[in-house]
Amino acid sequence: MKQLRWVGNQYKVIGEEVLRLETTLFEKLDLLDKLHNRIPVITSLKSNEVLPELIDTFTKYTDSVFKSTQIETNYKELVEAYKKWNVCRQIIAFQHNFKTDNNCPQCIICLTDPVSTAIVPCGHTFCN
Numbered sequence: 001m002k003q004l005r006w007v008g009n010q011y012k013v014i015g016e017e018v019l020r021l022e023t024t025l026f027e028k029l030d031l032l033d034k035l036h037n038r039i040p041v042i043t044s045l046k047s048n049e050v051l052p053e054l055i056d057t058f059t060k061y062t063d064s065v066f067k068s069t070q071i072e073t074n075y076k077e078l079v080e081a082y083k084k085w086n087v088c089r090q091i092i093a094f095q096h097n098f099k100t101d102n103n104c105p106q107c108i109i110c111l112t113d114p115v116s117t118a119i120v121p122c123g124h125t126f127c128n
Contacts, residue, residue: 004095011088018085021078028069035062 042058045051093111104114105125113127 004092007088007091011085011092014081014085014088018078018081021074021081025071025074025078028071028074031069032066032071035065 038058042055045054089108089111093106093108107113107115107125107127109126115125116127118125
């Protein structure tokens with residue numbers, strides 16, 4: 001029982017970490033999207049003798065911003081945290097299914113109530 005409480009606590013802690021990493025990733029993606037949206041503005045400027053230098057400077061700036069976001073690292077951390085969270089979720093679901101006597105499938109979101117709804121055509125299920 002002590003181990004199950006530990007798994008439940010890990011499920012909560014890791015879930016909060018997944019949410020934090022996901023929020024951070026979305027913030028970084030938003031920043032990169034804003035830069036990406038500026039590209040047509042820069043490239044549509046009337047050509048003159050300083051435009052190539054402006055494009056080169058903008059390219060260096062965007063490269064610098066991309067490297068500073070460390071988005072690949074953030075994404076890998078998110079994937080690893082999500083894997084850990086999913087393992088905890090599966091352990092809890094297995095234990096709950098083992099403990100209950102009914103043969104009804106359990107909700108994959110709350111892990112306590114029986115499935116009452118299915119989304120068509122993908123087949124995802126959940127409770128009310």
